[in-house]
Amino acid sequence: MTIQRTSAEENHSSDTSTPDDKKIATKSGRWLWFWVGMSGIAMISATAGALLAVSLSSTPLMQAKLSPGEAAVFDGDRISGSGLRFSELTRPVNILVMGMSVLPPDVQNPPSETKGLRYLPQVNSFDGLADVMLLIRFDPEKKNLKMLSIPRDSRVEVEGHGVKKINSANVHGGPALTAKSVSNLLDGVGIDRYIRINVLGVGKLIDALGGVDVYVPKDLKYQDDSQHLYINLKKGQQHLDGNKALQLLRYRHDENGDIGRIQRQQMVMRALMDQTLNPATLTRLPDILNVVKEHIDTNLTVEELLALAGYGARTNRSNILQLMVPGRFSEKNEFDASYWIPNKNRIAKTMAQHFDLQTNAQTNTQANNQENTSLRIAVQDSTGDEKTNLQPLIRTLEKAGYRNVYIAKHSGEPLQVTHLVAQQGDNSSAEIIRDAIGFGEVRVESTGNLGSDVSIQVGKDWVQKLNSLEESLKK
Known part of the structure; x- marks a missing residue:
């Protein structure tokens, strides 16, 4: 808006x-x-x-x-x-x-x-x-x-x-x-x-x-x-x-x-x-x-x-x-x-996590439980090639239990290495997602999709990973 x-x-x-x-x-x-x-x-x-x-x-x-x-x-x-x-x-x-x-x-x-x-x-x-x-x-x-x-x-x-x-x-x-x-x-x-x-x-x-x-x-x-x-x-x-x-x-x-x-x-x-x-x-x-x-x-x-x-x-x-x-x-x-x-x-969660402020434990627990079940993950093609197939990555995320995954536009620099941007400052969730997909670099920034909790800015390392998977399937 x-x-x-x-x-x-x-x-x-x-x-x-x-x-x-x-x-x-x-x-x-x-x-x-x-x-x-x-x-x-x-x-x-x-x-x-x-x-x-x-x-x-x-x-x-x-x-x-x-x-x-x-x-x-x-x-x-x-x-x-x-x-x-x-x-x-x-x-x-x-x-x-x-x-x-x-x-x-x-x-x-x-x-x-x-x-x-x-x-x-x-x-x-x-x-x-x-x-x-x-x-x-x-x-x-x-x-x-x-x-x-x-x-x-x-x-x-x-x-x-x-x-x-x-x-x-x-x-x-x-x-x-x-x-x-x-x-x-x-x-x-x-x-x-x-x-x-x-x-x-x-x-x-x-x-x-x-x-x-x-x-x-x-x-x-x-x-x-x-x-x-x-x-x-x-x-x-x-x-x-x-x-x-x-x-x-x-x-x-x-x-x-x-x-x-x-x-x-x-x-x-x-x-x-x-x-x-x-x-x-x-x-x-x-x-x-x-x-x-x-x-x-x-x-x-x-x-x-x-x-x-x-x-x-x-x-x-x-x-x-x-x-x-x-x-x-x-x-x-x-x-x-x-x-x-x-x-x-x-804000309460951000200040507790990054500025060491004590917050209401019950509120934090409720917020964490909600985000664990509905984490918003934006997948952004940053390879520089509009024909890149992102569907296998999305299926991987869905198999890992993430249900709120969507594709969003990214107009930034083409990337060699995928960035997992903790848009809301939640680097622990971004690291868990990285472990689930098996590649990428976690960054705590606000340069991702505004509506996301974590934005996966897919780089050329995904293309290499995808090619390796396809080659292994042919054998």
């Missing part, structure tokens, strides 16, 4: 860019903004941590002024070591990351250069809508890193302001109210620190990292002259510079709206994680550092940033999980606006 938005919402949430001014980035770099900044800092942490500390200490990282009550929303306990161990995490940490989309009407005193324009440019501020929200858990005890995307249209109670889209909490009360809203949505999870990143540096950050090699899932074309928004990308494997990567990350004009954009962002995130942490990145560290310093507001200290970045650099890529708040699109005319409706039962 397509997310419907009013024209007022659309004008406010759309981003602007001019061909002559690559500085104007967009709100939809989202997942990318945090990781690109962290990737650059991680390189320095590994090679020149002391120099970075000296450089950053001369510029305050915190640009907001929190009252004592607002500061108390966040856990102020130390998260990193002391002395020579200042760059090591000492406990699990939950960081709320917000990507800021700020237009001149959002701020009391917009820059003079924005007046008289025929379009709305982005401005370098941390006011306005927090159109990206990630809750990232760094867990040195379990040696993993979990990134939970919170859709900007999630329908929540914003304390003191009634039921709103969660991205408006920053407008009403900054990072503290946003943290409260996120915690209330996610079963009371504690939030240790926050990071707000303005969009203006996104293109520069990607360019500083040398661009990104990524598969564009389909032809993407969109034009909005009033917003100076121009998107024109062709399907296929490409090397994207900052401007083109932003086009991919900004696009949301398809049937899945902002949720589809989150899926593309996870795809870009995976590509960046695979390519940016290498010696070649070291030559671009000055550019990366300058961009991060200009566009960040956080209550993390320099030492804590170094500890998080160092941990991220050391984490095995297979231990980085990308999740999304479970829910559904609102129905047409169900509410006065379009929303992402969170699923409370699934």
